[in-house]
Amino acid sequence: MCLLTEEENVTTLALPARDRAQLTCARVRVDRGGRTVLHDVETRVSPGSRWGVVGENGRGKSTLLHVLAGLLTPDEGTVHRVGALALAEQEMPAEDERTVGGFIDEYLADARTALRDLDAAAEALAAERPGAEQAYADALEAAQALDAWDADRRVDVALDGLGAVSDRTRPLATLSVGHRYRIRLACLLGAEHDFLLLDEPTNHLGLAGLEYLTARLRAHGGGVVVVSHDRALLADVATTILDLDPTRDGRPGVYGGGYAGYREGREAELVRWEEEYEQQQTEHVRLQQALSEAQNRLSTGWRPPKGTGRHQRATRAGALVRSVHRRQDDLDRHQVTAPVPPRRFSMPGLPARPGVVLLRAEEVTAGGRLHHSTSLSVTSGDRLAVTGPNGAGKSTLLSVLAGKLVPDTGRVHRAREVRLHLLGQESPRATHRRARDLYEAHTAHLVTAGVLEEGEVVGLGSLGLLTSRDAGKPVAELSMGQQRRLDLALALAARPHVLLLDEPTNHLSIALVDELTEALHSTDAAVVMATHDRQMRRDINGWPHLALAPRRQCKQGRTCPART
Template sequence: MTTLNLPARDRAQLTCTGVRVDRGGRTVLHQVDMKIAPGSRWGVVGENGRGKSTLLHVLAGTLTPDEGTVHRVGTLALAEQEMPAEDERTVGDIVDEHLADARAALRQLDAAATDLAEARPGAEQDYADALEAAQTLDAWDADRRVDVALAGLGAVSDRTRLLATLSVGQRYRIRLACLLGAEYDLLLLDEPTNHLDLAGLEYLTARLRAHSGGVVVVSHDRALLSDVATTILDLDPTRDGSPRVYGGGYTGYREGREAELTRWEAEYELQQAEHTRLKQALSDSQNRLSTGWRPDKGTDKHQRATRAGALVRSVHRRQEDLEQHKVTAPVPPQRFHLPDLPARPGVVLLRAEEVTVDGRLHRPTGLSLTSGDRLAVTGPNGAGKSTLLSVLAGQLAPTTGRLHRSRKLRLHLLGQESPRATRRRAHDLYRRHTARLVSAGVLKEGEVTGLGALGLLSSRDANKAVAELSMGQQRRLALALALAARPHVLLLDEPTNHLSIALVDELTQALHTTEAAIVLATHDRQMQRDIHTWPHLSLTLPVEAVRV
């Protein structure tokens, strides 16, 4: 009989203890502890480069950690972010690979049934074992489960289709459907919401919530984490360098992370203040030693010697105090600070009247904005959301309708694409941008906000060439350039693209309080929830497009 890889179901478990991984002389993961049991759903978060994908490979057993142990019980599947571009397999081949044990179990059951009918020795036990294996795998229903998952994710179900003829998104959805249909004990998913539309996202969310085994999800999708994760592992920097585990799901993570950062910042500031005080005390003592100890003329030598010794001892004590006091708290991570954006009360800043753009913005659309206004632009892909923002920004002329802008209006559009990656350093690009704004009379010298004051890029990253920055860092730079003009109207097109969870939360909070007018288009489900009280402008596809 072929040995089957049977699920452990309620006995399944995946644990890691003290995991450390080093790469290129740098520690990527440090002191990671996890225990994934049936029904537990972990979310793993952190900035790019924090080792999230590396951790999944350690858990899956495809990467051996430099330190620590990993223990696995049960069947396990890993869905990486990337899939090979060249693939000669068919859709059916992928399905067969993931249902191999179910297929083998049914074959063994058929063979055992034949042996039982022929009354061969040991046939009864073989049949009982084969039946139990097939029942454990629910092998008879395996193909139907995969078909349901393929339909739920909007994936190609034709088993004869070559993977090489399909898009990256289609290939990813097929593999994800197979993982869900095969019902592994443990699912390790790396950014599983990539390439999914709203219906696919809702289906995936429901399936992960209903999954009886354990789930580990690496994701920047806050809505998925909010709806699915019961425990969050945060790999971003902490006070002691060890990752943090937060219970209470995504809400517990946000509250716990905020409390952690507040304590960290308070301790750092307290230690900095004490260090400054001790340095000043040493400086004062040294000054007294060099000038203040000299007594008046006529004072005897004994008094002069006694006073000098006391001052020397004071200096030594101050030096010892300063040497003993070390700033042990590392520098806390930066927080985003939205600059004060100006308001112009009583002025209609921007008004669009029945604008359309041939082939792109199909229905006449109008709006009016004053300082403090909020507007969420919604609609399916192709409805014209980005087109409308380009018209409002003056980058695209409408085919019909009119656009009115107030005099000296400051307006900026943060588009979906970041600036062209150049070899110019990020802070130089920012300085040249603000200098042009000043020379053009858009800003006064006193209104310029330094790049560091925004909390978007560290000084180290700001000193890099733009081409060397990650996608997330380039997106941060694009946001900094948008805010540099101190706009009265800020247009945001998918602003959460490539940004970290922490920054998106900080940005969302800032958008609720600024005095500027904000127009925002997004598919981000959590941001849509966060701005559900804003007025909405819903764009729709033309009838002929809907029919297609």
């Protein structure tokens, strides 16, 4: 999505402002559904600065991008924009009748218009029409500002770097979501905008594409605001981190020093917060004890020893009453700012079957994607990382192993009564059923089908993946990250012996990915994982690797027989 945001000089073309570009917001608040999604957010994005936006799922990261892009008016606060910006959202349209070329033309419309205007102005100049010299000068300035002559080449370079389809006659509807996403990203990178607003840009990229995107963002002369859970991208690109998770004062945290500065600063902030909370709790307990003691004296002090005069009894009673009231006031004034503890993921115990080959594949090929005969076997506790570039057949292999796809050649053997679950790359189509109801229906089916015993059922709340509030929402109202958390909960509900994971970190928060990684290292289940997440690949570098290769292409573009 490209947006004209030149507030100082409105024009028909979204001309870049270069050094004059500004993108700022101050005291931004956004309310949705009776809940404050964003509160007191401030940013100052300038040319050359690269902001990373982090926070748990549902904290308003995508909402902030919409505010910055002008697609959403905040309930409070101001946004100031000078320059042209482009927004890449997480989702892509399910149906699209355009071709790749038509899609590119729309993103390069300003460059196309600038060149047409320049040609028209040149004709007018040659015909010596009145005002032609100024019109030509204006058209030339616009074309130079957009570097319009080089726009298509820049997009072609980006298409190649991201591993996207470059055939401009190809209908978009024939391409996967990942390919369409890469084409859009290539258009944004090639359009020379002052500001790039990117929402989870690494979700559909292979390793080569990730490296290319990282290099392009680092070299971008304008400003970048990237919402991402990709820890490697944040470490390599971000100069400033905006953290939307709760803080002591309720305001978002801003950390300089890049991702390392954020991790260090956030940890120090949490330590200070916890220490302050402990001190407040201690003081609160002391005041409660003082109030209780005063109330006890009041209840036993109405009848002083015999011989005490009526005036003295009344005086003592009044003093005790005032003491109780004073301590009650002290307690009321002493507000405890309790830190909101982050949700902690709790992996349920997954069963082991020692001495049994749980899953074995013998010389399988499938689906026109898994071209090379592939074999593997796993037992309880095994770990296997499936690697290879896009198109090598990683997802296809996992689908074959899960029984969702029949192999063209070879066979797959699964142990009797083995429990096996595949967590796919994308969430199923969202329904209007509540997340909690969907989960409970799923576990009930597992019990009815004899997959689980009643005592093996894990409650949704015990997994620490969704809050009670989010579990009560229709799935269609959850963010993509929250839907992904539900997918993970459904996968673990079956208590599988074998867990097949296809890009499991997509849309998940940084904290949850760290916790999931730790759990995968220690579970008794067998784990087979395909991932392009660079930090995850570093974390599982010690696992055995199964490297898949794409089918070779001949120089003339025809598919060549695969080498063995």
